[in-house]
Amino acid sequence: MSNHSIGLDGRLHDYVVEHGVREHPLLVALRKETASLPERNMQIAPEQGQFMAFLVALMQARRIIEIGTFTGYSSLVMALAQPPDGRILACDRSAEWTAIAQRYWREAGVADRVELRLGPAADTLRSLAEAGDTGWDLVFIDADKPGYAGYVEQCHGLLRTGGVILLDNTLWSGRVAEPADGADADTRALQALNRTLRHDARFDIALTPVGDGLTLLRKLG
Secondary structure, eight states: OOSSOOOOOHHHHHHHHHHHOOOOHHHHHHHHHHTTSTTGGGSOOHHHHHHHHHHHHHHTOOEEEEEOOTTSHHHHHHHHHSOTTOEEEEEESOHHHHHHHHHHHHHHTOGGGEEEEESOHHHHHHHHHHTTOOOEEEEEEOSOGGGHHHHHHHHHHHEEEEEEEEEEOSSGGGGGGSOSTTOOHHHHHHHHHHHHHHTOTTEEEEEEOSTTOEEEEEEOO
């Protein structure tokens, strides 16, 4: 028995993936292809993908915004878990990385439900607000860390009541628990965000030790 979360060494992580992850063959292939890239650590862990897919299915989340797509693992795992009439708006700056994502969306048969918008995500979110395109079910944020606070503010107005924001990397390999003095800009941004969200009465909150830290925010009425 334990009164705090268990740590995962390599052996136990392999056990979690083997026994707790039902990974589509295309997700496995995408992970292997992404592993050859210098930026491979930007991809979410398979157990995090399994958790996100479970949440999408539980919520029956039909309308999802993704901020930070990279090579497409998170968007693909969520699209595969959506109802057939689901839609994902994927925001990213890189045509190179998202070309890989688009190839896997097509092969998985979900390309018709994923809309890719290249450019600053803040601009895309602003355009949704200006068009009155609200009532989104879920937002997954995995992008520039200093931008997180602004994305949360923008997405609050786009979400339906009861909708959920998922924030990736909120434990930042443990660096958020270190003194802010001498920390880099990304670490300081995440530290400030975590402090702010702890007291943000607009949301229910759960900061979970899944992957590199996954914070769940549920919009209150």
